[in-house]
Amino acid sequence: MSQWVIKGIRTGIKTTAYPRGAERAAGVTPGLPRGGDVGAAAPALVERCLTHALEQTNGAISVDSRRCVHCYRCVRGVGQPLNWEATYEWGGAIATPGLKNELAQPFRHSIHVLVVDAGDCGACLNEVKQLNNPYYNMHRLGFFITPTPRHADVLLVVGPVTDQMRFALKKMHEAMPTPKRVVAVGACALSGGVFAKSFVCGNGVADVLPVDVEVPGHPPPPLAILHGLLVAVGRKRPLPLPAARDEPV
Amino acid sequence: MNHADLKEQIERRWPGDTQVGRDILSSTTEVTCTRAVLADLCRCIFQDWGFSFAGLIVEEGPSAWQLRYAFYGERDAGWVHVVVSAPVAENVFPSVVEWIHAADWHEREAEDLFGVHFAGHPHLGDFVLHDDAWQENVQPMRRGFDAQAAMRHRLPDADWRPRRIVQEPGAFVMPVGPKFSGVTESVHFLLETVGEDVIRSSTRLFYKWRAIEKLAEGKTVDEVLLLAERFAATTAFAHGLAFCQAVERVSGAELPARARALRVFLAELERLRQHAGAIQEICESTALVVANSQAGMLEEELLRVSGELTGHRYLFGLLAPGGLLCDLPTDACRKAFTQSQDILKRLNELERRLSISSSFLDRIEDVGVVRLSAATDYSLVGPVARASGLVRDLRRAQPYSGYETFDYQVPSEQEGDGYARLRVLFAEARQSVRIIEQATAVLKEGEVCRTVKFRPGAALGWVEAPRGGTFHWVRLGEGGRVARYRVVTPSFINWHSFHLAAEKFAFQDFPIILSTFDLSVAENDR
Numbered sequence: 001m002s003q004w005v006i007k008g009i010r011t012g013i014k015t016t017a018y019p020r021g022a023e024r025a026a027g028v029t030p031g032l033p034r035g036g037d038v039g040a041a042a043p044a045l046v047e048r049c050l051t052h053a054l055e056q057t058n059g060a061i062s063v064d065s066r067r068c069v070h071c072y073r074c075v076r077g078v079g080q081p082l083n084w085e086a087t088y089e090w091g092g093a094i095a096t097p098g099l100k101n102e103l104a105q106p107f108r109h110s111i112h113v114l115v116v117d118a119g120d121c122g123a124c125l126n127e128v129k130q131l132n133n134p135y136y137n138m139h140r141l142g143f144f145i146t147p148t149p150r151h152a153d154v155l156l157v158v159g160p161v162t163d164q165m166r167f168a169l170k171k172m173h174e175a176m177p178t179p180k181r182v183v184a185v186g187a188c189a190l191s192g193g194v195f196a197k198s199f200v201c202g203n204g205v206a207d208v209l210p211v212d213v214e215v216p217g218h219p220p221p222p223l224a225i226l227h228g229l230l231v232a233v234g235r236k237r238p239l240p241l242p243a244a245r246d247e248p249v
Numbered sequence: 250m251n252h253a254d255l256k257e258q259i260e261r262r263w264p265g266d267t268q269v270g271r272d273i274l275s276s277t278t279e280v281t282c283t284r285a286v287l288a289d290l291c292r293c294i295f296q297d298w299g300f301s302f303a304g305l306i307v308e309e310g311p312s313a314w315q316l317r318y319a320f321y322g323e324r325d326a327g328w329v330h331v332v333v334s335a336p337v338a339e340n341v342f343p344s345v346v347e348w349i350h351a352a353d354w355h356e357r358e359a360e361d362l363f364g365v366h367f368a369g370h371p372h373l374g375d376f377v378l379h380d381d382a383w384q385e386n387v388q389p390m391r392r393g394f395d396a397q398a399a400m401r402h403r404l405p406d407a408d409w410r411p412r413r414i415v416q417e418p419g420a421f422v423m424p425v426g427p428k429f430s431g432v433t434e435s436v437h438f439l440l441e442t443v444g445e446d447v448i449r450s451s452t453r454l455f456y457k458w459r460a461i462e463k464l465a466e467g468k469t470v471d472e473v474l475l476l477a478e479r480f481a482a483t484t485a486f487a488h489g490l491a492f493c494q495a496v497e498r499v500s501g502a503e504l505p506a507r508a509r510a511l512r513v514f515l516a517e518l519e520r521l522r523q524h525a526g527a528i529q530e531i532c533e534s535t536a537l538v539v540a541n542s543q544a545g546m547l548e549e550e551l552l553r554v555s556g557e558l559t560g561h562r563y564l565f566g567l568l569a570p571g572g573l574l575c576d577l578p579t580d581a582c583r584k585a586f587t588q589s590q591d592i593l594k595r596l597n598e599l600e601r602r603l604s605i606s607s608s609f610l611d612r613i614e615d616v617g618v619v620r621l622s623a624a625t626d627y628s629l630v631g632p633v634a635r636a637s638g639l640v641r642d643l644r645r646a647q648p649y650s651g652y653e654t655f656d657y658q659v660p661s662e663q664e665g666d667g668y669a670r671l672r673v674l675f676a677e678a679r680q681s682v683r684i685i686e687q688a689t690a691v692l693k694e695g696e697v698c699r700t701v702k703f704r705p706g707a708a709l710g711w712v713e714a715p716r717g718g719t720f721h722w723v724r725l726g727e728g729g730r731v732a733r734y735r736v737v738t739p740s741f742i743n744w745h746s747f748h749l750a751a752e753k754f755a756f757q758d759f760p761i762i763l764s765t766f767d768l769s770v771a772e773n774d775r
Contacts, residue, residue, distance in 0.1 A: 008542070069479065071566050072566030120457070122771040135549045147428075164457070167382070
């Protein structure tokens, strides 16, 4: 068995510099559309967006990243593409006025995360899984995955919350001790994505539970999920997300 | 056995009850038959002539049901579709499960969602719609059912109990899930045990049912493509490809050569990445920490290769009916090939190390065995089938996207245990890199997409996805809108057989058996 020990040591340290520094490797993030002024092309781009993530206000395009499902219809096969930014710090906090983040101080370096799949397509869950590989190694930051709600401080939900998972999700949230926070990961968890709204899916986790941190993306890359977790415990500043829009017209 | 033989044999055995037609474009023999001979005809095709069962497609027309049983054989045999119709009021059909066990879950699903009854099926009810949470007599796939209307759901019934089979003294049912373990998909297992050993296990799925087949109805092709890519995103490209192929077949579209080569390139890149992910899960389940880290790194690196090449780590937003939504630079493809080659070297090294780790082999050998006879009965697909000696690969049997021009092998094993499945995954990863190399070599400059004029009609699209064959039936109506979308996924087929492997085993082997099957719940639940 010594071969594994030697192999492990020889491999060296592969872990990302994030969150102390920036991660610059290629292919770590798909990026998000940023919007901006695209002139006369704006109406055509808004028309192409199948999930109504784009909105035109006075020639400029604003993006509701909760609805963006990375279909690339606004950058591929068009004359003038929309701005994309290859960032990954996507965790946005929903500010609840007057409420202190109780997880922020005493627990911030030992957080147990309960990951719940509420109808996910597998991609968000796979990206959460990557947080355990040596490139991201979430343990070094004091995040641990737990299988039981009784030990959990953070509930991380992926998927649009299907009807048959709603009850289980609520029960798990109730079973968690306080203080607790809910992190919704992925466009489906934030808006229902391509599945909303139907007789089996609502418009995401917020229909069922109070959400504290939102991580957009379809799927958000591991670094974005890590950022969301750091935001949940007050160790990183949230990305300002635009206010949730009502149903598109 | 080719089309002429099939036609002659069928017309001789069932004169008057059958009508045999031929669609050359998709090499399909279409047999229209009466309900009286349905079961016997299907039995003959499946058992006597050795065809595999691809799926049951139920369609509700304005006045009649149409049930289509799709079978596929080796290359010259092509496809056989057995079609039976009946007025909407007569919703009872003979069950074929006695002869085609693979049709079991298809009939249960159709009964649950359409209210079609299958006379002779031993166990209908409580399948997609869980009995403890849904009202009686809800049939969501019927034409009149509005997918956008809010449903009034019951709260799950706390007194509901699953069926118990094992009746020995001291036997009890251990419920596992829908939430269990660390980062896992939602699925429920009922493990019947009398102590240490699990005697029988059954799986309760569809907690994640998103009803994409219903959501697709009435949508445009582009909107349904989003659904096809996103219902099971770890194999997004394969499912998107199967959908596009079905649409292209309906519309009679021809693809540019560059698009075909790039599709093969991307499909194999996805297979390589998905297999690396499956290998990582197997290492994780056996608690081999360093191997788990090594495999995890390879999976992440392949995700980065995909991300660097295409912009998206899971290959979203690349496919379009008629080709690809955007071109990929040939240089970038060459770079991705070189990177995959390097990753494959380390994957080979990992396999060598695993093959001499006795503690690992002890846990994975002779675990979760599926015999060839069972694999054939269940019409299993993908690495699971090939590890049991059932060698049927759609890339070879019914080639698409020009796979017939590539030189590669279809690896297989005989033992059907966990280790055989692992070896098949490693061997297929090697073949994928071989195909990637050839696809890079044949890339010629040129267009990557041609406009497709959508025509009304229906066709099947099939792809050998990383987990096995996937079958997408698409009916286009007027104005290029999708009238019916039926998806049969490899996980739906292989989950059916999972209980065979998870029977009479020690409790601690359960995660290992599960991981060697490489099953996706999202793919099954759709």
